[in-house]
Amino acid sequence: MVSLLDPTMLTNIFLIAISGTLICIAVHFIPVGGAPAAMAQATGIGTGTVELAAGSGLVGLLTASHMYAGEPNAPVSLVLAAGAMGSMIMMASVGIACGIMYAYGVGVPFASAQVKRDPITGARQDLYVSKGTQGHGVPTVCFVSGLIGAALGGIGGALIYYVLVGIYTPLITTSAAAVAGVFTVAVFYVNSVIPSYGVAGTIEGFHDPKFRRVLPKDAVTSFVVSLLSGIIAVMIAGGMV
Amino acid sequence: MSDIKDVPPNTLTLFGIIGGLVGIYLSPYFPTAGALGAMCAVVWGADAVRRVAKYGLGTGVPSIGQLALGMGIIAAMFSLALTRSVTLAGPILALITASIIGLIIGWLAQNVIKMKIPVMIRGMTEIAAAGVLIILGYSATVAGNYVFAGIIPKVFDNGVILAIFWVGTLAMAHPFNACLGPDERQKRLLYLAVSTGAITMTLMGIAALMTLGVSGVYTIIVGIILWLISYKKFWDEVYKDVASVLGTGLLPKTEG
Numbered sequence: 001m002v003s004l005l006d007p008t009m010l011t012n013i014f015l016i017a018i019s020g021t022l023i024c025i026a027v028h029f030i031p032v033g034g035a036p037a038a039m040a041q042a043t044g045i046g047t048g049t050v051e052l053a054a055g056s057g058l059v060g061l062l063t064a065s066h067m068y069a070g071e072p073n074a075p076v077s078l079v080l081a082a083g084a085m086g087s088m089i090m091m092a093s094v095g096i097a098c099g100i101m102y103a104y105g106v107g108v109p110f111a112s113a114q115v116k117r118d119p120i121t122g123a124r125q126d127l128y129v130s131k132g133t134q135g136h137g138v139p140t141v142c143f144v145s146g147l148i149g150a151a152l153g154g155i156g157g158a159l160i161y162y163v164l165v166g167i168y169t170p171l172i173t174t175s176a177a178a179v180a181g182v183f184t185v186a187v188f189y190v191n192s193v194i195p196s197y198g199v200a201g202t203i204e205g206f207h208d209p210k211f212r213r214v215l216p217k218d219a220v221t222s223f224v225v226s227l228l229s230g231i232i233a234v235m236i237a238g239g240m241v
Numbered sequence: 242m243s244d245i246k247d248v249p250p251n252t253l254t255l256f257g258i259i260g261g262l263v264g265i266y267l268s269p270y271f272p273t274a275g276a277l278g279a280m281c282a283v284v285w286g287a288d289a290v291r292r293v294a295k296y297g298l299g300t301g302v303p304s305i306g307q308l309a310l311g312m313g314i315i316a317a318m319f320s321l322a323l324t325r326s327v328t329l330a331g332p333i334l335a336l337i338t339a340s341i342i343g344l345i346i347g348w349l350a351q352n353v354i355k356m357k358i359p360v361m362i363r364g365m366t367e368i369a370a371a372g373v374l375i376i377l378g379y380s381a382t383v384a385g386n387y388v389f390a391g392i393i394p395k396v397f398d399n400g401v402i403l404a405i406f407w408v409g410t411l412a413m414a415h416p417f418n419a420c421l422g423p424d425e426r427q428k429r430l431l432y433l434a435v436s437t438g439a440i441t442m443t444l445m446g447i448a449a450l451m452t453l454g455v456s457g458v459y460t461i462i463v464g465i466i467l468w469l470i471s472y473k474k475f476w477d478e479v480y481k482d483v484a485s486v487l488g489t490g491l492l493p494k495t496e497g
Contacts, residue, residue: 034300048301178397182314185406189311193304194346198354200299214354221349228345232319232338239322239389 004234013230015163016187020226021219022156023191027053027199028215029149030091031142034201036134043112043135043204044142045098049196050189052094053153057188060087060154065161065181076162083158084151091150095143102137110137114208120144135204145205156191160184164233171240183236187229191222247427250292254367257285258336261374265332268381272453273460275387276445279378279409280438280467286371286413287434288427293364294417296357302421305368306414310406312342313372317380321389328388335373343369368413375409376402379441382460383448395452401445408444412437424482432475439468 004010030052033044045052063086068079102108111128112118113135118125121140129135138146164180172179198218203210264278286309294302320335347365350356358364380402381387384395396402416433420426446460 048304050300050304050307054307172393175393175398178400178402179318179393182397182402182406183318185403186311186314189307190315190346193300193308193311194350194354196300196304197298197350197356201301217353217355221346221353224349225342225346228342229315232315236319236322239319239325 004231004238009167009234012163012167013227013234016160016230016233017223017227019156019159019163020187020191020229021223022152022159023053023057023188024195024218024222025215026057026149026151026153026156027192027195028203028211028218029145029152029205030056030203031138031146031205032196032199032201032203036202037136040102040106040108040136041133042202043110043114043137043139044202045094045138045146049199049201049203050192052091053149053192053196054188056087056090056094056150057153057157057192058185059090060084060150061157061161061181061184061188062086064154064158065165065177068162068165069177076159079162080155080158083154083161085154087150087154087157088147091146092143095138095146099138099143106136108136110139111135112139112142112204112207114204115141119207134202141207142205145207148206153192157184157188160187167234167237168240171237179236183229183233187226190225190229194218194221194225248288248431250288250367253285253288257282257371257374261285261371261378262332262336265374265377265381265387266329268378269386272382272385272449272456273442273446273463275378275381276442276460276464277378279375279382280435280442282371282374282378283409283412283438283441284431284434286368286375287416287430287437289364289367289371290414291417291425291427291430292360293358293368294421296360298356298358302418303410303414306410308346309343309368309372309413310376310410311372312346312369313339313374313376313409314402314406316342316369316373317376321387321392325389331387331389332374332377335377336370339369339373340366343367371413372409375413376405379405379409379445382442382445383452385449385453385456399451401448401452404444404448408441412441426478426482429475429478429482432471432478435471436468436475439464439471443468 031044033042036042038046060083064083067082109128168176195218198214260281268275316339324331343366347362443464450457
């Protein structure tokens, strides 16, 4: 019988809570512009928070689980790195594809209305922002911020998967990966929707003033919900015996 | 449109809970019943989404469907795993667990994230509960029962659960996403919800063909029939509503 108060189980629950919070923090780094960005009236990638965060995170989950399946003795750091890499590749591809479309399809210069100069390249932004818009395209700072977010999300997803496979494999050998994977997807979705309500649709990345304003309360909410998910995940293992 | 009375939320809640549970409990004898139960939950969930998303979520209607089914999967796995020896209690425990998770997330969304949606707490509870019934109902149709040991090999190992997650999310979120706007009406939305639920049922029938064989055929046939009927009804409602918009007449040519 799996005990909830067992130190290893407590660590596992805590790790799942941390991973969920990582996913929540990751969402704030990703430059989501929503519908306004789709019309090139706001900076960022023109789709919803959940789609972007979960899309890149699930690729991270795939790369991490594939890596772990091929090399079952791999240390946790390698599995996490595989997850982060998969997510980052996905986010970079989306960013580049979006950039090509904004530059050559829509024909807008990349500029953010939130900062005067790009914190990374130092390029002036305000001169290029069209009147009546919140900026357009994917400036360098948003792209880099997106990569950081994708890495955090990938690490979070991979960590939940790693912990759960470790708990479930001794109990249900062949189905452990499927159950752990589906549970990770569920926790991932819950934790990417919660911050998307906090940012209310659009955020540019770590340079956006909204970042500091909403991050703490979203992170607290995600931590509580992920802690609950962690307890449930361990109790599922208790039911498998 | 104020003269048209909506079906009250409590009636739909009862319809979703009772219909969903009865369907799931009948699924070992007649697997198609599981999907019919899930359809009741889809109708209930679509109305709950309508009541919450009316206030504007700021991030698109589908996100709340993904949240619901995410909570639903967690609650369903937990309850089924915990009730391995008393399988009858599984679906009811799942409903209670999902409601509690939904209540907590709703409370946090209202009081910590401060979303300022007055119906958030009740809405989130209902959406999570509908989500778990959707997951369990469609899973029961594919697996032929609602016990942990049966659902894991037939729904989880082959990846059908991801299809249930995605298509179930759309079944619940699409009706309001498609109908929202100033002329949105509940009746039209509910017919569309029945139709999206029926499409999901047809798809689950195809999955059941793989796992259960012949009973999948019944699910496909019932699903297609229900889809055709409900889509025709939705079509008629759309025409009726369009008529009431067009029927206001043309603008007068000269000022009287």
